Amino acid sequence: MKILVLNAGSSSQKSCLYDLPADNLPTNPPEPIWEAMIDWTVLAEKGVLTVKANAIKQKIELANSDRRSGIAQMLNTLQTGETQVLNSLIEIDMVGHRVVHGGTNYSQATLITDEVKATIKKLIPLAPSHNPAHLEGIETIESLLTNTPQIAVFDTAFHTTIPPEAAFYPIPYKWTKKGIRRYGFHGTSHKYCAQKASKLLNQPLDSLKLITCHIGNGASLTAIKNGISIDTTMGFTPLEGLMMGERSGSIDPAILIYLIREQGFNADQLNHLLNKESGLKGVSQMSADLRSILQAMQEGNEQAKLAFEMYIHRFRACLGQMLASLGGLDGLVFTAGVGENSAIVREKVCEGFAFLGLKLDPQKNAQSPINQDISTTDSLIRVLVIHTEEDWAIAEECWNFK
Numbered sequence: 001m002k003i004l005v006l007n008a009g010s011s012s013q014k015s016c017l018y019d020l021p022a023d024n025l026p027t028n029p030p031e032p033i034w035e036a037m038i039d040w041t042v043l044a045e046k047g048v049l050t051v052k053a054n055a056i057k058q059k060i061e062l063a064n065s066d067r068r069s070g071i072a073q074m075l076n077t078l079q080t081g082e083t084q085v086l087n088s089l090i091e092i093d094m095v096g097h098r099v100v101h102g103g104t105n106y107s108q109a110t111l112i113t114d115e116v117k118a119t120i121k122k123l124i125p126l127a128p129s130h131n132p133a134h135l136e137g138i139e140t141i142e143s144l145l146t147n148t149p150q151i152a153v154f155d156t157a158f159h160t161t162i163p164p165e166a167a168f169y170p171i172p173y174k175w176t177k178k179g180i181r182r183y184g185f186h187g188t189s190h191k192y193c194a195q196k197a198s199k200l201l202n203q204p205l206d207s208l209k210l211i212t213c214h215i216g217n218g219a220s221l222t223a224i225k226n227g228i229s230i231d232t233t234m235g236f237t238p239l240e241g242l243m244m245g246e247r248s249g250s251i252d253p254a255i256l257i258y259l260i261r262e263q264g265f266n267a268d269q270l271n272h273l274l275n276k277e278s279g280l281k282g283v284s285q286m287s288a289d290l291r292s293i294l295q296a297m298q299e300g301n302e303q304a305k306l307a308f309e310m311y312i313h314r315f316r317a318c319l320g321q322m323l324a325s326l327g328g329l330d331g332l333v334f335t336a337g338v339g340e341n342s343a344i345v346r347e348k349v350c351e352g353f354a355f356l357g358l359k360l361d362p363q364k365n366a367q368s369p370i371n372q373d374i375s376t377t378d379s380l381i382r383v384l385v386i387h388t389e390e391d392w393a394i395a396e397e398c399w400n401f402k
């Protein structure tokens with residue numbers, strides 16, 4: 001069974017193709033037989049397409065920055081040239097799309113119909129850089145593969161179980177009824193990591209209290225009780241919660257009122273300030289990439305040190321929040337770019353919870369092991385590093401849907 005996964009970012013388009021047996025899903029994520037990515041940030045007005053298949057890596061310069069024609073060219077590399085893995089695109093059995101915002105409408109992977117497309121469109125104001133890109137992907141596939149079923153896997157789906165006391169904001173209730181509430185994001189990754197943690201710990205998911213920490217450029221924590229998301233740090237948009245690469249995370253909302261009233265800011269300027277110029281980048285005044293911050297810290301850069309210390313402080317504070325929602329903790333899971341690779345972040349965050357009997361094994365932590373327990377045998381809380389596999393999780397949802 002051939003499943004194509006499309007993962008649209010604001011300025012990128014990733015895709016991969018899995019070839020899976022029809023009768024049995026592999027227990028460990030297999031390698032895709034073809035992987036591609038378009039990056040629209042490298043060249044002005046043009047995309048750069050990178051394709052990996054048949055042990056070959058190809059780079060192709062695209063003529064323009066149009067997503068639809070970019071996707072069509074990208075998919076053409078499946079059936080022509082050195083990266084060819086299909087005789088024809090009609091061999092694709094199903095297409096799975098990562099969709100950032102599904103509101104509270106969808107708690108499961110969903111077959112894409114006109115109604116689902118209308119919902120994704122209606123939610124554009126809540127995910128202005130992602131939902132339009134998803135729709136373009138869906139419509140491009142429709143035009144190329146008329147009868148192939150397409151499945152939407154929503155980032156918000158896993159969080160539809162969050163109870164009202166954690167999901168609602170203390171604002172006039174009429175706004176809650178109009179949809180201003182916590183939705184939560186990175187749901188596919190949090191769900192995948194919880195399932196993987198249960199396997200690694202060899203304990204049923206419905207007996208576990210877990211906090212999954214998805215820490216990449218964007219970052220969120222989720223409190224998971226018996227396999228169900230009961231709280232998460234991202235909210236109405238992916239801006240709330242942790243301090244991130246370029247995003248501020250939670251700040252006093254009155255700062256915005258001050259900036260509007262006293263400094264003449266408008267909505268677009270505030271959006272840019274909080275989503276693109278804040279976080280590690282804003283505080284360090286040098287980079288959103290934690291690797292550069294750590295390097296600068298070693299060279300004695302005080303601003304980088306401040307950024308890192310704030311990052312850790314806020315991480316611990318959000319973790320405390322999730323801990324309070326759970327009322328206990330069996331396993332703490334680190335995943336994504338920072339979570340999987342940065343031993344110092346894991347060490348500093350865990351140090352703050354040593355009073356709970358949480359003990360990291362420094363040697364295991366230093367080796368950044370993937371899919372392993374890095375706590376000591378006498379630690380009262382297991383600490384796991386898990387490699388997130390969002391594309392695979394999407395393919396799995398499609399396979400289960402068939």
Ligand code: ADP
Pocket residue numbers: 215216217218245288289290291336337338341342
């Ligand atoms: P995205 O949220 O864009 O999907 P990723 O999950 O790929 O991001 O994470 C990217 C981030 O991971 C980079 O910006 C970088 O800060 C961080 N990162 C990657 N490797 C390391 C490392 N070895 N040490 C510290 N941070 C790292």
